[in-house]
Amino acid sequence: MMIDDLALARAIHVLALVHWIGGVAVVTTIVLPGARKLPNAKDAVAAFEGFEQRFASQARISILLAGLSGAYMLTKLDAWNRFQYASFWWLDLMVAVWTLFALMVYVLEPLAIHRLFHEFALRSKDRAFAMAIGLHTVALIISAFAIGAGVLGAHGGLP
Ligand code: HEM
Secondary structure: OOOOHHHHHHHHHHHHHHHHHHHHHHHHHHHHHHHHHOOOHHHHHHHHHHHHHHHHHHHHHHHHHHHHHHHHHHHHOOOHHHHHOHHHHHHHHHHHHHHHHHHHHHHHHHHHHHHHHHHHHHHOHHHHHHHHHHHHHHHHHHHHHHHHHHHHHHOOOOO
16 A cells, blocks of 8 residues: 555644644743742752753754744645735734744754853743743744644634
8 A cells, every 4th residue: 555645744744743842832831830830940950951951952942843844845735825814814824933942942942042041041030031931931822823723724624
């Protein structure tokens, strides 16, 4: 039996999302709040960075796979013109979420954010962690919404 390459791309897409957004959920709801509770700023930063650095290098792979498999499906479905139609807003949302994370993980974080957060957290632990938790929470909510909309949209569940 021939492997259905569209189905394979879909499976890779979903697996990559599970790894990537699942990791974001762990960072947001477990790692950051746990690190914030540590009394010493140096320990808090080390606890967060120990997880975050490892996860970021894995997420660089899953984000790449999510993007490549998404682009492959668009090509295979001959669906690039969907971006012209408002009814495919869920596809625009996917690309917007992807672009936001890709910019962060491949460009901004290694270039500046990592150093800026490190310095900010050593100076003002509670404020820095409150800000990081807030921003991660917003990103997580938008990503979860994109996943829900993506499943509904891809399976004809949206008007
Ligand atoms: C460059 C980025 C992306 C592209 C080009 C892309 C493209 C696609 C395409 C073409 C489909 C199949 C649609 C169909 O079968 O009609 C799909 C499915 C899906 N995408 Fe994306 N996507 C991208 C990123 C994302 C992101 C960031 C998320 C969520 C955070 C996401 C969530 C989903 C979900 C949940 C499905 C439905 C899977 C299923 O149940 O079959 N995608 N995507």
